[in-house]
Amino acid sequence: MDKIKITSEELSKVSVSPPVPEPSVSQQEQIKTRLIPVWLRIVSALLVIFPPLLYIITVIVLPSIRKRPMPIKHAWAIHLCSLLVASGLLWLVFGMFIALSAPRPAGPEQSVALTISSFPSLPSAAQLTARDIAQELRPLVLVVHSQPSRLPFFRNRFFPTRTGAAAVIHADENGCLAVTSRHVVQQGIKQARLGQAIVVADEDGTWVSGRLVGRHRDLDLALISFNGAASTNVYTQPIRRFASIELGDNVFAIGHPQGLEFSISTGIISQKRGDDLLQVSAPVSPGSSGGPVYDQHGALLGIVESVIDKETSPNAENLNFAVRADALLDSAAWALDAAGEKVMKSLAQASLDSSNVSETPTQPDPVKE
Numbered sequence: 001m002d003k004i005k006i007t008s009e010e011l012s013k014v015s016v017s018p019p020v021p022e023p024s025v026s027q028q029e030q031i032k033t034r035l036i037p038v039w040l041r042i043v044s045a046l047l048v049i050f051p052p053l054l055y056i057i058t059v060i061v062l063p064s065i066r067k068r069p070m071p072i073k074h075a076w077a078i079h080l081c082s083l084l085v086a087s088g089l090l091w092l093v094f095g096m097f098i099a100l101s102a103p104r105p106a107g108p109e110q111s112v113a114l115t116i117s118s119f120p121s122l123p124s125a126a127q128l129t130a131r132d133i134a135q136e137l138r139p140l141v142l143v144v145h146s147q148p149s150r151l152p153f154f155r156n157r158f159f160p161t162r163t164g165a166a167a168v169i170h171a172d173e174n175g176c177l178a179v180t181s182r183h184v185v186q187q188g189i190k191q192a193r194l195g196q197a198i199v200v201a202d203e204d205g206t207w208v209s210g211r212l213v214g215r216h217r218d219l220d221l222a223l224i225s226f227n228g229a230a231s232t233n234v235y236t237q238p239i240r241r242f243a244s245i246e247l248g249d250n251v252f253a254i255g256h257p258q259g260l261e262f263s264i265s266t267g268i269i270s271q272k273r274g275d276d277l278l279q280v281s282a283p284v285s286p287g288s289s290g291g292p293v294y295d296q297h298g299a300l301l302g303i304v305e306s307v308i309d310k311e312t313s314p315n316a317e318n319l320n321f322a323v324r325a326d327a328l329l330d331s332a333a334w335a336l337d338a339a340g341e342k343v344m345k346s347l348a349q350a351s352l353d354s355s356n357v358s359e360t361p362t363q364p365d366p367v368k369e
Contacts, residue, residue: 165291176228180290213340255291
């Protein structure tokens with residue numbers, strides 16, 4: 001096969017085109033601008049304040065341009081993704097601003113008073129119905145939030161976490177005292193400290209800062225003191241002695257089972273367990289802890305402590321327990337601060353004065369209709 005020979009004269013006749021230079025950054029921007037008009041960029045940029053509409057447009061536009069040239073698809077993808085990121089950041093910053101600048105609920109450092117319109121006259125000579133108990137005693141039940149926020153960034157804010165219930169047992173010109181379960185106020189800590197912040201709320205949703213002023217040394221009971229205002233200046237909850245409680249006595253429990261606030265349930269005294277516990281058939285659930293158990297005359301019998309869970313004991317049926325309330329009358333069994341000691345003395349004296357009425361009514365009146 002003959003070789004092909006190329007002479008210098010033939011090479012001189014061949015024209016070599018110079019290399020095409022890469023477009024500069026400004027030229028690239030101009031190309032993108034031609035791909036997406038300026039007016040369309042401005043209009044679409046306004047969609048960052050309407051995220052749902054921006055998402056819908058993105059879902060519509062990107063599939064619709066899949067057959068267009070690659071530069072156009074690339075320009076639109078970058079543009080829409082940038083708008084989505086900008087929209088997310090904008091609403092994140094706006095949400096944090098609203099959360100941090102909103103009026104703060106009553107936290108441990110604030111002094112606000114709950115307003116209790118009136119206190120019932122107890123113990124009632126007549127037997128009370130469930131409706132009477134709900135109307136007269138439910139306003140004395142509180143929601144307990146035990147722990148304020150301890151995060152450094154949010155140290156001046158309180159984020160509520162419902163932990164249980166409490167019942168007002170004493171009120172005078174110095175404030176109110178409520179009883180709850182000890183395990184309610186020491187959620188997440190080994191032992192509740194006297195003086196620690198406890199936030200409580202009434203059925204209107206008003207929050208108030210309180211303090212732990214007492215805890216029982218052996219039983220699951222604790223005392224909370226807080227500011228309160230009422231049309232009646234002095235109130236003391238009658239407390240029925242454990243020895244006077246009989247099997248089959250009708251009882252009423254008020255609490256917040258599973259977060260269903262201020263629920264009332266009825267039942268009877270099923271059994272007295274040992275020297276400290278009442279077994280009641282009134283249904284309770286997590287969230288009822290610390291709630292009161294009253295008798296038909298409005299006397300306090302016990303404080304809800306626990307329930308046998310059917311998840312761990314599948315055969316358990318409505319087995320509920322309350323700590324005896326008359327443990328409140330033995331101040332020697334309590335760890336108290338100065339405020340707690342003062343109130344406990346008033347409570348014991350007032351309960352002693354009304355003990356004959358609350359334990360053995362002379363002639364029970366018929367149940368109210």
